[in-house]
Amino acid sequence: xxxxxNPAITDPAGFRAGAVHAGIKRDGRSLDLCxxxxxxxxxxxxxxxxxxxxxxxxxxxxxxxxxxxxQALVVNxxxxxxxxxxxxxxxxxxxxxxxxxxxxLLVGDVAVGSTGVIGVHLPMEKVERxxxxxxxxxxxxxxxxRAIMTTDTRPKEAGVRLGIGAHTVTIAGIAKGSGMIHPNMxxxxxxxxxxxxxxxxxxxxxxxxxxxxxxxxxxxxxxxxTNDTLIALANGAAGxxxxxxxxxxxxxxxxxxxxxxxxxxxxxxxxxxxxxxxxEMVVEGALSEADARLAAKAVVGSSLVKTxxxxxxPNWGRVLCALGYSGADVDEHKVDLRIGDVxxxxxxxxxxxxxxxxxxxxxxPDVRIWANLxxxxxxxxxxxxxxxxxxxxxxxxxxx
Amino acid sequence: xxxxxNPAITDPAGFRAGAVHAGIKRDGRSLDLCxxxxxxxxxxxxxxxxxxxxxxxxxxxxxxxxxxxxQALVVNxxxxxxxxxxxxxxxxxxxxxxxxxxxxLLVGDVAVGSTGVIGVHLPMEKVERxxxxxxxxxxxxxxxxRAIMTTDTRPKEAGVRLGIGAHTVTIAGIAKGSGMIHPNMxxxxxxxxxxxxxxxxxxxxxxxxxxxxxxxxxxxxxxxxTNDTLIALANGAAGxxxxxxxxxxxxxxxxxxxxxxxxxxxxxxxxxxxxxxxxEMVVEGALSEADARLAAKAVVGSSLVKTxxxxxxPNWGRVLCALGYSGADVDEHKVDLRIGDVxxxxxxxxxxxxxxxxxxxxxxPDVRIWANLxxxxxxxxxxxxxxxxxxxxxxxxxxx
Numbered sequence: 001x002x003x004x005x006n007p008a009i010t011d012p013a014g015f016r017a018g019a020v021h022a023g024i025k026r027d028g029r030s031l032d033l034c035x036x037x038x039x040x041x042x043x044x045x046x047x048x049x050x051x052x053x054x055x056x057x058x059x060x061x062x063x064x065x066x067x068x069x070x071q072a073l074v075v076n077x078x079x080x081x082x083x084x085x086x087x088x089x090x091x092x093x094x095x096x097x098x099x100x101x102x103x104x105l106l107v108g109d110v111a112v113g114s115t116g117v118i119g120v121h122l123p124m125e126k127v128e129r130x131x132x133x134x135x136x137x138x139x140x141x142x143x144x145x146r147a148i149m150t151t152d153t154r155p156k157e158a159g160v161r162l163g164i165g166a167h168t169v170t171i172a173g174i175a176k177g178s179g180m181i182h183p184n185m186x187x188x189x190x191x192x193x194x195x196x197x198x199x200x201x202x203x204x205x206x207x208x209x210x211x212x213x214x215x216x217x218x219x220x221x222x223x224x225x226t227n228d229t230l231i232a233l234a235n236g237a238a239g240x241x242x243x244x245x246x247x248x249x250x251x252x253x254x255x256x257x258x259x260x261x262x263x264x265x266x267x268x269x270x271x272x273x274x275x276x277x278x279x280e281m282v283v284e285g286a287l288s289e290a291d292a293r294l295a296a297k298a299v300v301g302s303s304l305v306k307t308x309x310x311x312x313x314p315n316w317g318r319v320l321c322a323l324g325y326s327g328a329d330v331d332e333h334k335v336d337l338r339i340g341d342v343x344x345x346x347x348x349x350x351x352x353x354x355x356x357x358x359x360x361x362x363x364x365p366d367v368r369i370w371a372n373l374x375x376x377x378x379x380x381x382x383x384x385x386x387x388x389x390x391x392x393x394x395x396x397x398x399x400x
Numbered sequence: 401x402x403x404x405x406n407p408a409i410t411d412p413a414g415f416r417a418g419a420v421h422a423g424i425k426r427d428g429r430s431l432d433l434c435x436x437x438x439x440x441x442x443x444x445x446x447x448x449x450x451x452x453x454x455x456x457x458x459x460x461x462x463x464x465x466x467x468x469x470x471q472a473l474v475v476n477x478x479x480x481x482x483x484x485x486x487x488x489x490x491x492x493x494x495x496x497x498x499x500x501x502x503x504x505l506l507v508g509d510v511a512v513g514s515t516g517v518i519g520v521h522l523p524m525e526k527v528e529r530x531x532x533x534x535x536x537x538x539x540x541x542x543x544x545x546r547a548i549m550t551t552d553t554r555p556k557e558a559g560v561r562l563g564i565g566a567h568t569v570t571i572a573g574i575a576k577g578s579g580m581i582h583p584n585m586x587x588x589x590x591x592x593x594x595x596x597x598x599x600x601x602x603x604x605x606x607x608x609x610x611x612x613x614x615x616x617x618x619x620x621x622x623x624x625x626t627n628d629t630l631i632a633l634a635n636g637a638a639g640x641x642x643x644x645x646x647x648x649x650x651x652x653x654x655x656x657x658x659x660x661x662x663x664x665x666x667x668x669x670x671x672x673x674x675x676x677x678x679x680e681m682v683v684e685g686a687l688s689e690a691d692a693r694l695a696a697k698a699v700v701g702s703s704l705v706k707t708x709x710x711x712x713x714p715n716w717g718r719v720l721c722a723l724g725y726s727g728a729d730v731d732e733h734k735v736d737l738r739i740g741d742v743x744x745x746x747x748x749x750x751x752x753x754x755x756x757x758x759x760x761x762x763x764x765p766d767v768r769i770w771a772n773l774x775x776x777x778x779x780x781x782x783x784x785x786x787x788x789x790x791x792x793x794x795x796x797x798x799x800x
Contacts, residue, residue, distance in 0.1 A: 053724025053732045083720050083732055085748060118717020119750055180704055180721065221703040222622065223718075224725040303621040303703075304580060304795055311796025317518020318623070320483050321580065324453025325624040332453045332483055348485060350519055389789035395704055396711025 001256045003263075004172065007159025008141025012170040012195035014039040014237035017140045019147035022130025024078035024116070024123060033130040034147035036191060037072035037103055042235035044070035045204040046111070047211050049228030055082035055118075056092040058229055061111040064096070068200025070233055071109040073191055074099040076127065077148050077176070078116040082226045091122045098131040113189050113229045115150055115176060145174040148189050151273050151394055152178045158263035162256045164249045167240040169196040171256055173232075175264040179273040179395060180225040190215065190230045190264055196253060197236035198243040205245060206254045207232050214261035217293060217382040219301045220272035221391070232257075269300075269383040274390025277309055278366050283323075284379045285336075285372040291328035292373075292380035298326030299369060300384030309367050310386035314358030316344045319369060329375055336372040347374065401656045403663075404572065407559025408541025412570040412595035414439045414637035417540045419547035422530025424478035424516070424523060433530040434547035436591060437472035437503055442635035444470035445604040446511070447611050449628030455482035455518075456492040458629055461511040464496070468600025470633055471509040473591055474499040474531065477548050477576070479522050481514040482626045491522045498531040513629045515550055515576060515589050545574040548589050551673055551794055552578045558663035562656045564649045567640040569596040571656055573632075575664040579673040579795060580625040590615065590630045590664055596653060597636035598643040605645060606654045607632050614661035617693060617782040619701045620672035621791070632657075669700075669783040674790025677709055678766050683723075684779045685736075685772040691728035692773075692780035698726030699769060700784030709767050710786035714758030716744040719769060729775055736772040747774065 010017050019034035046065040048058050064070065074095050081088050096110040114122070145155035159172030173192035180188065198206075211230060236242075243250045270278040281299040286292035299305055302322040308315045316337060323330045333348035340361030343351045361367070367386075410417050419434035446465040448458050464470065474495050481488050496510040514522070545555035559572030573592035580588065598606075611630060636642075643650045670678040681699040686692035699705055702722040708715045716737060723730045733748035740761030743751045761767070767786075 051721065051724040052728075052730045053720050080717070083717055083745070083748075083750065085733065085750070117715070118721060119744075121750075180718075223702055223704050223721060226717075226721050226724055302623055303791075304623050307792050307795035310792065313797060315517070317480070317483060317626075318580075320453050321451065321518060321623060321626050324451040324626055328452075330452045333485065344519075345483070348483075350483065350485070350521075387792060389792050391703075392707050392710065392787060392789050392792065395707035396713060 001160050001162040001259060004159035004161060007157045007172045009036055009144055009172050009174045009191060009193050010138055010141030011159050011172040012193045014195055014235045015193045016136035016138050017144040018134040018136040019143035020130045020133045023126045024076050031143060031147035032078045033076045033127065034144040035072060035074050035099055035134050035136050036144050036193065037136050038233055038235040040235055041069050041071045041109055042233040043068060043198055043200040043203050044231065044233050045200060045207045046229065046231040047207060049225055051224050051226050053083065053226045055080050055114060055227045056084060056088035057081055057112040057114045058227060060089065060092045061113065061229060061231065064108060064111050067108065069109060070111050071105050072099055072103055073111050073113065073231060074131065075113040075148050075189065077150050079114060079120055079122050080116045080118045080227050081114040081122050082118040084121050087121060091124055094124065095127060098128055102131055111231055115148065115189050115227050118226060148174065148176040150176060152176050153271055156264050156267035158260045160256045160259055162252055164240040167238050169238045169240055170194060171260050173260050173264050175268055177220060177268040178271050179221055180223045188225050188228055192232040192260060194234045195237040196234050196243060197238060197240050198234050202243055202245055203232055203234050206257050209254055210258040210261040213258050214265045217297055217380065218265040218269045219297060219384050220269065222301055266383050269385050272385035273394045274388040275385030276388055277386040279309055279384045279386065280368045281382045282370045283373065285374045285376060286378040287329050287376040289378040289380055292378045295323050295326045295328040295330065296380045296382035298322045300382045303387055306384065306387035309362055310388050312359050312362040314339060314355065314362060323371060330373055331375065334374040336374060338370045340368055401560050401562040401659060404559035404561060407557045407572045409436055409544055409572050409574045409591060409593050410538055410541030411559050411572040412593045414595055414635045415593045416536035416538050417544040418534040418536040419543035420530045420533045423526040424476050431543060431547035432478045433476045433527065434544040435472055435474050435499055435534050435536050436544050436593065437536050438633055438635040440635055441469050441471045441509060442633040443468060443598055443600045443603050444631065444633050445600060445607045446629065446631040447607060449625055451624050451626050453483065453626045455480050455514060455627045456484060456488035457481055457512040457514045458627060460489065460492045461513065461629060461631065464508060464511050467508065469509060470511050471505050472499055472503055473511050473513065473631060475513040475548050475589065476527065477550050478516040479514060479520055480516045480518045480627050481522050482518040484521050487521060491524055494524065495527060498528055502531055511631055513589050515548065515627055518626060548574065548576040550576060552576050553671055556664050556667040558660045560656045560659055562652055564640040567638050569638045569640060570594060571660050573660050573664055575668055577620060577668040578671050579621055580623045588625050588628055592632040592660060594634045595637040596634050596643060597638060597640050598634050602643055602645055603632055603634050606657050609654055610658040610661040613658050614665045617697060617780065618665040618669045619697060619784050620669065622701055666783050669785050672785035673794045674788040675785030676788055677786040679709055679784045679786065680768045681782045682770045683773065685774045685776060686778040687729050687776040689778040689780055692778045695723050695726045695728040695730065696780045696782035698722045700782045703787055706784065706787035709762055710788050712759050712762040714739060714755065714762060723771060730773055731775065734774040736774060738770045740768055
């Protein structure tokens with residue numbers, strides 16, 4: 001597997017994308033509506049929010065993906081089409097119909113995503129006009145990455161290539177953050193395209209596994225969105241013999257898919273609303289991988305850890321506190337703890353440390369915290385960002 | 401039941417308190433060490449943090465309260481005596497020994513609480529000198545309320561009187577916030593004294609019930625502390641016939657105890673770190689009281705709701721989103737939602753509302769949000785505060 005420089009969701013063979021400014025965002029210029037399409041029907045799988053309040057596009061796309069097949073995605077930013085009742089469902093359906101007409105596809109082969117403000121109806125005349133203007137092209141993946149942004153400061157794109165026998169398979173994805181980010185079985189919006197040949201059931205399982213080790217290990221603010229959507233399309237254009245779960249090639253594909261998803265997840269964390277620093281928490285020595293995940297995620301989710309990182313304050317007791325309430329088995333008398341290269345605790349014993357070195361380990365844009373629970377052999381990583389005045393400012397004024 | 405004006409923990413008959421500046425806090429003047437004592441052994445019960453990392457005073461006090469009896473509490477602020485290993489346990493034990501010696505009590509009848517920075521050993525020579533200087537007096541309850549403060553901007557005290565037959569029973573308590581506040585079966589530090597006569601088992605059950613409807617429904621920042629401690633002492637000095645759970649008097653006492661605990665919980669929420677506004681969330685029409693509690697607490701715990709309240713932004717979709725991920729049964733097609741007097745949703749239908757009125761409902765220091773899930777008959781309330789730049793500032797610089 002090798003990473004792609006400047007990746008785009010149209011890098012896999014047979015994918016096109018296009019985007020326009022339809023006027024859903026109020027700034028009068030940003031791209032806010034896009035289509036990503038395959039030139040042939042693709043195996044498809046999706047993972048959606050576990051929030052009980054589910055936006056109309058989530059409900060509709062989940063329904064559509066039950067067939068295991070999809071050919072195009074239409075996505076808007078600036079309006080979540082959530083808490084919009086029957087009319088919201090009709091609007092979501094209409095978006096897929098317009099896209100199917102535009103591209104000459106079956107409406108059942110189109111899925112839809114929306115992100116933005118909750119509780120406001122979509123401006124459908126703008127959406128309709130916008131879809132009519134989109135011209136999907138093979139090289140336009142970067143536009144789609146831009147069109148799904150809300151408070152993101154930069155687009156998120158990731159991609160890898162891997163050899164499957166004599167064939168080269170490409171996997172590429174896009175995602176958007178950057179608030180209401182605390183995915184539970186999915187992230188806010190992320191789309192992955194690949195030209196690998198595989199079955200829908202393979203893709204479903206591969207995606208589920210990738211999500212657990214990527215989007216679900218990342219948090220910005222602890223709020224699980226109503227619109228979390230991750231959809232993967234695999235159109236088989238690479239021509240490889242279909243992948244199988246048990247086989248080495250299948251395993252390699254799952255690893256590559258996880259790498260793309262984790263790359264996108266890290267980009268979302270790094271661009272969290274108001275964030276100035278990226279935080280990576282590694283937990284080792286947990287009793288189970290589930291415990292390791294819980295523990296790592298609690299640390300990057302703690303407001304007190306996040307503010308301490310922001311202030312470059314090596315107040316490491318907050319890390320221990322978060323490990324303790326994470327739900328994972330933790331015995332503080334056994335814990336090893338390090339921030340960067342600075343040891344703070346060994347086997348539960350407080351280590352005297354050079355305060356200046358502790359501050360330095362928290363000063364840079366990338367902060368790495370590591371704990372060994374010394375209870376078992378499981379390991380997990382989680383990603384987050386610091387909590388700053390900028391987050392408060394952005395979110396005190398979102399709809400105004 | 402009637403509230404006491406300017407209540408103090410020494411209002412119930414037979415209780416004394418005293419406090420000194422021992423030098424554990426670094427400001428060189430604030431009270432930081434106190435004793436609250438009964439003139440006779442009291443029935444006692446405690447509720448402690450569910451964090452798996454538990455401070456030494458939590459471990460020791462829980463052990464001591466197993467007897468159902470306690471006569472004095474010694475509490476310090478400025479140092480949590482947490483993650484301090486064997487030496488921390490010895491220090492906690494020593495605090496109770498010094499207090500027992502000072503007051504002529506059995507060491508087993510003394511409990512201890514600590515709050516402040518984690519991972520630093522207590523300065524025991526200062527603690528020892530301080531305990532030697534404390535002179536508990538009947539009227540000095542306000543000093544104890546001040547001595548347990550950390551980042552609190554004001555002391556938290558509450559009290560009520562109620563008639564039990566011909567006798568008047570007094571219940572009074574103190575508490576401290578104001579960060580790392582997301583109690584799970586207890587709050588950071590709170591102590592309640594009463595002169596009611598009752599058994600330890602009655603007190604244990606009454607306290608458990610009161611906590612569920614008070615401290616456990618309040619959050620400041622989602623971080624469950626390592627030191628959460630709530631201890632209640634009942635010394636029987638009121639002379640009433642012992643209370644019983646089934647009887648009307650017993651029920652009245654539980655209600656009064658809950659009122660004192662809820663008053664303290666609201667004071668903690670109102671004085672949350674950096675808070676400018678108090679938020680009360682009422683959920684009605686839930687399928688169960690547990691669901692109602694989950695739903696209400698998720699809303700006041702949401703960073704996005706908290707920042708929207710701070711910015712007086714009626715972005716009510718965030719409330720719906722939090723109800724949806726709370727874990728409670730929620731059907732957004734049935735929800736009624738109001739902020740102050742402004743209706744935002746009725747039976748799941750978006751209500752057009754006057755934006756200026758929506759902003760006005762969020763402008764004052766007290767914000768009230770109300771939702772009816774229209775699924776059942778259960779109801780609960782939760783309390784919290786807004787999330788501001790002040791929280792970030794306070795917590796970016798705590799140990800420095």
